Amino acid sequence: MFNTPLPTVNELPSTRKLVRSTVIALLTAIGLLMTVVMPSEYAVDPTGVGRALGLTQMGELKIILAQEALADTAPPQALAPSSAPAPAPQIAQIQPAAIPVAQSASAPTPAMKTNQMTVTLKPGEGTEIKLEVLKNKTVSYEWTAAGGLVNYDTHGEPYNGEKGYFHSYNKGKQVKSNKGEFTAIFDGTHGWFWRNRSNNDVTISLKTSGDYLNVKQ
Structure with missing residues (x-):
């Protein structure tokens, strides 16, 4: 048998070292308790360290599982016999009295207008005839030039539109007549501009028919 020699007094740790080691062990245990166990x-x-390490989520899951297990092992609660529901009182159905609906007077449909106009242009002179037309209203027209050929532009300008803005429906050069229809794309003035490019006086005869407000010549 081998006998281990006992340590001498000088080899034993001092009281100060024992206290320090004990304090360190205690602080380590407290730190582990707060950051890991709890x-x-x-x-x-x-401390927030547990959630950062994913330990808090683990603890929450354990608590949920324990609550579910406790609910499964709990004895079922006996249901108290419910009394039969009282019959609902009969409510007499009352037929609603017919309420006469007042016939609203429909807005009168604007009468279709028809106009015939004539204008004479000297050589190089230009003029225009406009109709006040509301959006989506349609106008039919036909015009002829007697005495020569003219350039024309059928166009529209919106009320309070930007200066110089207009929409052209159709136009042509050196023609003697044109017919067709247009549907206004906005509220405004819509019509024709002619210019006599011949050396003779030219008389333009215009016929219009449609849903417009008035004529501006």
Whole structure:
């Protein structure tokens, strides 16, 4: 048998070292308790380290599982016999009295207008005739030029539109007549501009028919 020699007094740790080691061990245990044990077992995380490490989520899951297991083992609660529901009182159905609906007077449809106009242009002179037409209203027209050929532009300008803005429906050069229809794309003035490019006086005869407000010549 081998006998281990006992340590001498000088080899034993001093009281100061023992106290320091004890304090370090105690602080380590407290740190592990607060950062590992409490978050992972009880979902209590006073330092926030447990949630960062995913331990708090583990503790929350354990608590949920324990609550579900407790609910499964609990004896079922006996349901108290419910009394039969009282019959609902009969409510007499009252037929609603017919309420006469007042016939609203429909807005009168604007009468279709028809106009015939004549204008004479000297050589190089230009003029225009416009109709005030509301959006989506249609106008039919036909015009002829007697005495020569003219350039024309059928166009529209919106009320309070930007200066110089207009929409052209159709136009032509050196023609003696044109007919067709247009549907206004906005509220405004819509019509024709002619210019006599011949050396003779030219008389333009215009016929219009449609849903417009008035003529501006």
